[in-house]
Every structure is written in C-alpha cells, then in structure tokens.
Amino acid sequence: MSTKNERFSGPGPDQIYDDFLKKGVFSLPKCQDCQEFHFFPRVVCPHCGSFNLEWTAVSGKGEVYSTTTVRRKPERGGNYNVCHVTLEEGPRLMSRVEGVDPLDVKIGDQVSAVIKNDEDSSFIVFVPAQGV
Numbered sequence: 001m002s003t004k005n006e007r008f009s010g011p012g013p014d015q016i017y018d019d020f021l022k023k024g025v026f027s028l029p030k031c032q033d034c035q036e037f038h039f040f041p042r043v044v045c046p047h048c049g050s051f052n053l054e055w056t057a058v059s060g061k062g063e064v065y066s067t068t069t070v071r072r073k074p075e076r077g078g079n080y081n082v083c084h085v086t087l088e089e090g091p092r093l094m095s096r097v098e099g100v101d102p103l104d105v106k107i108g109d110q111v112s113a114v115i116k117n118d119e120d121s122s123f124i125v126f127v128p129a130q131g132v
C-alpha cells in the first residue's frame, strides 16, 4: 500500500535538470515566493520552504569561488581543474574550468557555462568569459 502525494509525483528535480541540459538549456529552480535560485535542484526552496518553484533558464555567467588542480600524468589525461563557481543568479556549484591551463584558473575569474554531452549524461563545465 502506498499513498500518492501529488506534490512529489512525476519526474524528480534531478531528472528535470538533466532533461533541460539534454535540450541545451541550463535551467534551475527559482522560488516564486522569495525569488531565490538554488542548486542542487530540490522540490522545496531551501531558502524559505516554499513548494512554489519554477524552472528558469540562467545566464550561465559566473565567478570562480575556489579552485584547485588535480594532477595527473600526461598519459592519463594530464592535469585538470576542479572549482566552485558562483553563478550570477546566486547558486554555487562544483565544476571545472576548461580551455585554459588548470594552474591559470584564479579565484574571481569570470567564466561562462557550457553544456557538455557524454553518451548518457549532460553536465555543466565553464570556460573563461569573453570580453572581460
């Protein structure tokens, strides 16, 4: 026996997030009560507890909040960057910056999001923002 809760029926927030990325849209839940975005996507606003969320495309613009270089031998793919990026809209996510030497990524760098597609998943990475 199970009870059905309409609030939690249908695809979960992770699935919706992935579906948007597969369509080429970087979208996050925005609370319609407090106007805050959040990440990871949830069914309840972590800022005010509201269920009144709406998926909203974000600019993809962000700033490097923290950065590190994971060192790897060249034959295993070479060094790569791991960072936290604070989006213009507020949420912070873990990702990586590509297109520059990982050691050149600095806190405060302006970056923009790019959607990457693997065989079975889509995810966000960042590249240095143009024109700054």
Ligand SMILES: [Zn+2]
Binding pocket: 031, 032, 033, 034, 035, 036, 045, 046, 047, 048, 049, 050
């Ligand atoms: Zn809220």
